[in-house]
Amino acid sequence: xxxxxxxxxxxxxxxxxxxxxQNLEIDTRLLGMIGAFLLIAIVFNIMTExxxxxxxxxxxxxxxxxxxxxxxxxxxxxxxxxxxxxxVGALLATVSATMAVTQTDLLPTMLGLELGSPLIAPITILxxxxxxxIIGAFHGYLIGYLAIPAFIVxxxxxxxxxxxxxxxxxxxxVGPLDPQFVSLGGIDGTLGETGSWVFxxxxxxxxxxxxxxxxxxxVSHGFPVxxxxxxxxxxxxxxxxILGFVWILNSYDIPDRRLERMFAARGEVMPEGYTAxxxxxxxxxxxxxxxxxxxxxxxxTRLGRYIFAAGGNPEAAALSxxxxxxxxxxxxxxxxxxxxxxxxxxxxxxxxxxxxxGTLDELRVIAAAVIGGTALSGGIGTIYGAILGALxxxxxxxxxxxxxxxxxxxxxxxxxxxxxxxxxxIVYRKRxxx
Amino acid sequence: xxxxxxxRSVTPLCEMRDMQKAFGGxxxxxxxxxxxxxxxxxxxxxxxxxxxxxxxxxxxxAYQRDGGQIFVNGEEVQINNPRDARAYNIETxxxxxxxxxxxxxxxxxFLGRELTTxxxxxxxxxxxSETRKIMSRLNPxxxxxxxxxxxxxxxxxxxxxxxxxxxxxxxxxIMDEPTAALGVEETRMVAELIGELKxxxxxxxxIDHDIHQVKQLCDRASVMKNGRLVGTVNVDxxxxxxxxxxxILGKNPKAEAA
Ligand SMILES: Nc1ncnc2c1ncn2[C@@H]1O[C@H](COP(=O)(O)OP(=O)(O)OP(=O)(O)O)[C@@H](O)[C@H]1O
Ligand SMILES: [Mg+2]
Numbered sequence: 069x070x071x072x073x074x075x076x077x078x079x080x081x082x083x084x085x086x087x088x089x090q091n092l093e094i095d096t097r098l099l100g101m102i103g104a105f106l107l108i109a110i111v112f113n114i115m116t117e118x119x120x121x122x123x124x125x126x127x128x129x130x131x132x133x134x135x136x137x138x139x140x141x142x143x144x145x146x147x148x149x150x151x152x153x154x155x156v157g158a159l160l161a162t163v164s165a166t167m168a169v170t171q172t173d174l175l176p177t178m179l180g181l182e183l184g185s186p187l188i189a190p191i192t193i194l195x196x197x198x199x200x201x202i203i204g205a206f207h208g209y210l211i212g213y214l215a216i217p218a219f220i221v222x223x224x225x226x227x228x229x230x231x232x233x234x235x236x237x238x239x240x241x242v243g244p245l246d247p248q249f250v251s252l253g254g255i256d257g258t259l260g261e262t263g264s265w266v267f268x269x270x271x272x273x274x275x276x277x278x279x280x281x282x283x284x285x286x287v288s289h290g291f292p293v294x295x296x297x298x299x300x301x302x303x304x305x306x307x308x309x310i311l312g313f314v315w316i317l318n319s320y321d322i323p324d325r326r327l328e329r330m331f332a333a334r335g336e337v338m339p340e341g342y343t344a345x346x347x348x349x350x351x352x353x354x355x356x357x358x359x360x361x362x363x364x365x366x367x368x369t370r371l372g373r374y375i376f377a378a379g380g381n382p383e384a385a386a387l388s389x390x391x392x393x394x395x396x397x398x399x400x401x402x403x404x405x406x407x408x409x410x411x412x413x414x415x416x417x418x419x420x421x422x423x424x425x426g427t428l429d430e431l432r433v434i435a436a437a438v439i440g441g442t443a444l445s446g447g448i449g450t451i452y453g454a455i456l457g458a459l460x461x462x463x464x465x466x467x468x469x470x471x472x473x474x475x476x477x478x479x480x481x482x483x484x485x486x487x488x489x490x491x492x493x494i495v496y497r498k499r500x501x502x
Numbered sequence: 503x504x505x506x507x508x509x510r511s512v513t514p515l516c517e518m519r520d521m522q523k524a525f526g527g528x529x530x531x532x533x534x535x536x537x538x539x540x541x542x543x544x545x546x547x548x549x550x551x552x553x554x555x556x557x558x559x560x561x562x563x564a565y566q567r568d569g570g571q572i573f574v575n576g577e578e579v580q581i582n583n584p585r586d587a588r589a590y591n592i593e594t595x596x597x598x599x600x601x602x603x604x605x606x607x608x609x610x611x612f613l614g615r616e617l618t619t620x621x622x623x624x625x626x627x628x629x630x631s632e633t634r635k636i637m638s639r640l641n642p643x644x645x646x647x648x649x650x651x652x653x654x655x656x657x658x659x660x661x662x663x664x665x666x667x668x669x670x671x672x673x674x675x676i677m678d679e680p681t682a683a684l685g686v687e688e689t690r691m692v693a694e695l696i697g698e699l700k701x702x703x704x705x706x707x708x709i710d711h712d713i714h715q716v717k718q719l720c721d722r723a724s725v726m727k728n729g730r731l732v733g734t735v736n737v738d739x740x741x742x743x744x745x746x747x748x749x750i751l752g753k754n755p756k757a758e759a760a
Contacts, residue, residue, distance in 0.1 A: 377609070383600060385602065
């Protein structure tokens with residue numbers, strides 16, 4: 069496609085020679101991942117005779133992905149700065165144990181809060197977030213200031229925090245958890261149909277604002293912009309995806325018996341023939357907020373710019389006056405905070421804290437980031453890629469489980485897919501020269 | 503191009519006095535004193551490993567000195583990191599260029615000094631248009647503003663590094679082999695740029711292995727050998743062979759005459 073333009077700079081092919089994708093200016097790697105995801109979904113849908121793509125299964129798939137996906141966004145920053153974090157699953161367990169004890173024991177006995185008080189969940193989550201952030205920052209301090217390799221610090225952390233979690237609860241399972249807290253786990257807390265449509269509409273408007281705001285800024289500086297039809301096409305696809313997602317989650321109906329109980333709890337009687345959909349789970353809302361915030365940090369803030377600069381060339385970053393040690397502390401503190409959020413989602417989904425919560429999550433999180441295009445050599449990675457990576461892995465696992473593949477075989481497939489994904493990425497990078 | 507109008511009766515713009523730096527047993531810089539006056543280009547010459555880059559890195563804050571003093575406008579200053587150096591308007595073009603390969607030209611040019619919007623977010627569009635302005639003066643053929651600099655040629659990368667050093671109103675400029683990767687045309691533009699910066703009263707330390715170019719661009723030359731200063735000469739008063747003698751044999755032509 070560029071043979072006629074070899075005399076020009078290769079990055080600026082003549083307008084009339086541009087391909088569809090060049091006009092759209094979308095990351096072809098992103099398209100590839102979306103394609104892989106759709107392929108997996110379609111294949112499993114055929115193999116399960118349509119059960120894979122039911123609203124119910126899509127709903128379950130998304131709530132199962134949230135915890136790993138939230139941590140994976142932070143893992144992107146860690147790997148981009150040429151580090152690794154093997155302790156996220158264990159850190160999740162420690163924070164989960166801390167929060168379980170806080171809400172069932174500490175707050176009721178020490179502060180005298182009644183069980184079921186509306187203050188329990190917020191205080192618990194705030195405390196958990198602080199604990200997670202501090203532990204993460206401590207890892208970052210050991211790595212950045214004492215120059216102990218991240219691999220070692222977090223491998224040690226894996227042993228320590230997994231067993232600190234055991235110590236906090238004396239090895240017991242702790243539950244049931246506070247109902248408000250549990251509503252952040254998935255099925256027990258959703259926006260409902262109306263709420264979900266309102267959320268979908270807001271998200272759609274915000275997306276349009278971002279897309280056309282970027283275009284307006286470019287025009288005002290006299291930079292080339294993509295043709296308007298390309299802009300509209302991208303906006304159209306984005307809106308369809310957002311609203312389609314809301315529609316699917318809204319079509320998952322709450323079972324009659326559960327509805328009856330909900331009415332009964334309010335002292336009302338359910339009207340004949342009443343139905344309601346679940347809509348968007350609060351945990352998914354949390355993931356979307358985390359993803360949006362992390363993308364803003366990555367692309368539009370100094371912190372994000374420095375993270376990528378330090379990953380691309382640590383020496384250059386230091387010579388530019390960037391405090392790369394403090395940067396390491398910040399990156400690991402962010403991961404610690406995100407582990408705390410994941411701990412909320414993971415324990416709330418189970419409605420109790422158990423010793424093995426988050427076990428092997430470190431590997432899933434790293435795999436999600438890497439499948440999503442984060443390069444272990446540093447400097448390259450995207451937040452949306454990591455989330456898609458988490459979704460692809462969860463789809464593979466759920467799909468195989470539905471088809472009846474036993475867990476050990478599932479893991480074998482996931483392992484192979486991980487290596488294959490990285491190989492494809494390497495080939496892709498060689499061919500496109502980025 | 504040596505410039506006789508430089509007034510050396512004033513205080514130097516910058517002086518590094520009795521600088522020392524050792525790595526393990528290697529005395530990379532051993533009691534070296536150099537200075538530069540406003541509007542002057544001082545060549546720092548010497549064989550590979552003579553200690554030129556280490557000397558200059560102590561001024562740009564990349565290395566901490568073991569001993570010695572740094573004066574800017576006659577006042578002693580403490581330069582402990584690159585931010586300190588930037589605060590005294592000391593800008594550096596590093597021999598290794600110090601570019602983040604995964605970022606584009608504008609992100610590299612503004613690294614550590616990003617332009618932001620009123621809300622504190624990065625203003626990439628403004629950074630890119632500023633980059634376009636400065637690059638059009640240094641390398642008019644440059645077009646690749648939206649690709650990571652890893653994909654640029656050696657000379658294009660060097661242009662980006664030069665642009666970064668001159669964009670931020672440097673008063674003291676350190677150029678560590680700035681034209682090593684440049685083509686004939688681009689080298690000529692850098693020579694022109696150096697002339698322009700001289701006229702603005704900027705002091706330049708220029709590390710360069712090309713003796714011919716040193717004769718053309720520099721007013722004085724300080725020659726180093728094995729970490730020690732061989733001597734500092736007015737470029738007009740010596741021949742290219744004299745300079746080569748200083749570099750290779752470490753003999754000072756003035757000392758001979760005396
Ligand atoms: N970070 C370091 N650690 C250990 N030794 C170093 C370091 N940096 C420089 N050196 C040593 O200091 C001496 C001077 O090095 P320097 O880089 O200043 O040489 P140079 O004059 O710039 O040479 P060139 O012309 O090859 O760039 C060399 O012996 C080098 O090996
Ligand atoms: Mg050198």
